[in-house]
Amino acid sequence: MLLRKEFTFDAAHRLERYRGKCEALHGHTYRLAVTLDGHSDDEDMVFDFTELKRIVSEKVLTELDHAYLNDVMDQPTAENIALWVWRKLEESVKRPNCELHSVQIWETATSSVIVFREDVE
Template sequence: MYEVKIVSDFAAAHNLRNFRGRCENLHGHNWKVEVVVRGDRLDDAGVLLDFGELKQATRDVLQLVDHQYLNDLPYFKERNPSSEYIARFLFENLSARVNGDHRWVHSVSAWESKDSCATYYGESR
């Protein structure tokens, strides 16, 4: 099994509904995002996935959330824009761009601060 990981970031505002705490108020974060891709074989160049390709796919997906008020995005109309759901949103969008017959997005972590993150793994492969 092989694994590659990249780290990126985005900034956005949100507020959590029905949270019963300060995070119900409008606020923002500079999220750090970790994307892990796994696979069971390498290509002819000995690479699971080119880092540049993964970084570009991640940049494309992050453009959907960067400098946005997350509560206004359709995905978050029925879901609270928590770090957990943000990680899932990024996971699902990256999977659509990256997954192939021998590689898949394994996990996405959304760090809302230097010491707090949520990770989404999706379904077991």
């Protein structure tokens, strides 16, 4: 089974190694989807949604929401943000019955990146 929870956060960034409109300071309302892959446990759940919300809030949203992302990571592209989120969450959501499957970041309503385990160095 795949279990997914979505979040939003607002942040600003600039892409220093990019030539174009996005090299200037600007902001987005990002959408984040965290997907776990697993099977039901003894409570018939892959993962408790409340617990997942707490973990993502503590590990990710407290650092990214209303932040200048260049202070948090180098070259904060959607790709790099998704990789950063993966690294922040992977160990915290791992259970005997499930693990992190993907992290998806939308920079706009129609533009997103999905990171899978094999994409993480």
